[in-house]
Amino acid sequence: MKLFIIILALFLIVCAIATCLHRTLLTSIIIFMAYSTIMSIIWALLESPDLAITEAAVGAGVTSILFFVTLKKIRAVETTEIRAGSAEESTAMAEGIGAEHE
Amino acid sequence: MSKKRRDYKLTFYSRIEDFVNGKEEFLLYRPTGTTEAKKLETLEEELTEAADLLEKREARQKVQDNTEPLDFLKRFHRLYGIIAVLVCATMMGMLMITVSWLPKFGEPGNPANNEVIARYIEKGQEETGAVNVVTGLILNYRGFDTMGETHVLFIAASCVMILLLIAEGEEKKSSYAFDRYLEPKNDIIIQKVAAFLVPVVFVFGIYVILNGHLSPGGGFSGGAILGAGLIMYVSAFGFKKTQRFMNEHVYKIAKVSALCFYVCCLSYYFYMGAHGYDNHIPLGTPGNIISSGLILFINIFVGTEVACTMYAFYALFRKGGL
Numbered sequence: 001m002k003l004f005i006i007i008l009a010l011f012l013i014v015c016a017i018a019t020c021l022h023r024t025l026l027t028s029i030i031i032f033m034a035y036s037t038i039m040s041i042i043w044a045l046l047e048s049p050d051l052a053i054t055e056a057a058v059g060a061g062v063t064s065i066l067f068f069v070t071l072k073k074i075r076a077v078e079t080t081e082i083r084a085g086s087a088e089e090s091t092a093m094a095e096g097i098g099a100e101h102e
Numbered sequence: 103m104s105k106k107r108r109d110y111k112l113t114f115y116s117r118i119e120d121f122v123n124g125k126e127e128f129l130l131y132r133p134t135g136t137t138e139a140k141k142l143e144t145l146e147e148e149l150t151e152a153a154d155l156l157e158k159r160e161a162r163q164k165v166q167d168n169t170e171p172l173d174f175l176k177r178f179h180r181l182y183g184i185i186a187v188l189v190c191a192t193m194m195g196m197l198m199i200t201v202s203w204l205p206k207f208g209e210p211g212n213p214a215n216n217e218v219i220a221r222y223i224e225k226g227q228e229e230t231g232a233v234n235v236v237t238g239l240i241l242n243y244r245g246f247d248t249m250g251e252t253h254v255l256f257i258a259a260s261c262v263m264i265l266l267l268i269a270e271g272e273e274k275k276s277s278y279a280f281d282r283y284l285e286p287k288n289d290i291i292i293q294k295v296a297a298f299l300v301p302v303v304f305v306f307g308i309y310v311i312l313n314g315h316l317s318p319g320g321g322f323s324g325g326a327i328l329g330a331g332l333i334m335y336v337s338a339f340g341f342k343k344t345q346r347f348m349n350e351h352v353y354k355i356a357k358v359s360a361l362c363f364y365v366c367c368l369s370y371y372f373y374m375g376a377h378g379y380d381n382h383i384p385l386g387t388p389g390n391i392i393s394s395g396l397i398l399f400i401n402i403f404v405g406t407e408v409a410c411t412m413y414a415f416y417a418l419f420r421k422g423g424l
Contacts, residue, residue: 049318057326
């Protein structure tokens, strides 16, 4: 059990450093999700299940999703098609889709 | 064979081929009456409509840029600054005076080091009626702190609304459409997984909320689980289906009534505690679902509020509205 805790703690430190140092934001967020999951397991092992549940739901779940959505909002995650076409073209297409979804 | 050739002449590719070979002026050639012609026409109409929308939007933005609608706000500009500084200074002064009355940090004789913890653990279940000491602690003894936290969450949601809420109109539709542009719609894998997982997630969230005073969990964690389940449902089935049970109307009613009832419950505690009256709400037998006085209801209200806030964050980020 002690070995398991040591492995978890080491993984936690590695995740924390990798989150800061990774180049792309998307990968950082996925590593941050892993960090939160490990953290919730550690909370459960430290006999505070209240915190473990909250960490798993908020840290690994909702916060990461909000990060992803924000990345999409600021156009940090681009699909290849948008990058290929000009901005005006994609806006016009989006308008078309919007009219379609009425 | 000849029929086939004639059909090929009519197709789009043959026209491109002809155009490349210089046999025909591609742009002027239009087959009329066929289905393809209709398709072309509708496509062009859509394109012109999109261009019109873009032009309108740009024109409106230009108008907005030129006018200065905030003139009346500038009148009291200096006054606002002075008032803000004064309010901050008084708040800081009050807090400083309060801190100066506190005992020194880290002394072994402090009440926090010898009395409070022992009392919480020894008498917590007896006084609050909650088997889970943590929930009894944060909602009963430290109810004031928890109320502050809930208001922080409410203010955060309000700030996100101020920044991201888009008024009714074309802007709303186009922003949502652009956000979902090239995203898989009605993806079968996500929908099957969500159909299996969302009920389980909801049931677990409700269990965590209702059992908050008996087992680990409570209003905040259960509400976060419910909110995550809602977000999963939205990302699988889209906003149209979600709006049947979770729209702006439901959101307003649920959130405001939950906050009001929550404040009422806690005010009762504050009033009775501050005046030294007895608590008249029966605590019930510890271990039952209906026990521990108002803690169960406070948990339900906090859970509703948190679930609404989590969902609202996601919806506001995605399409600028609920």
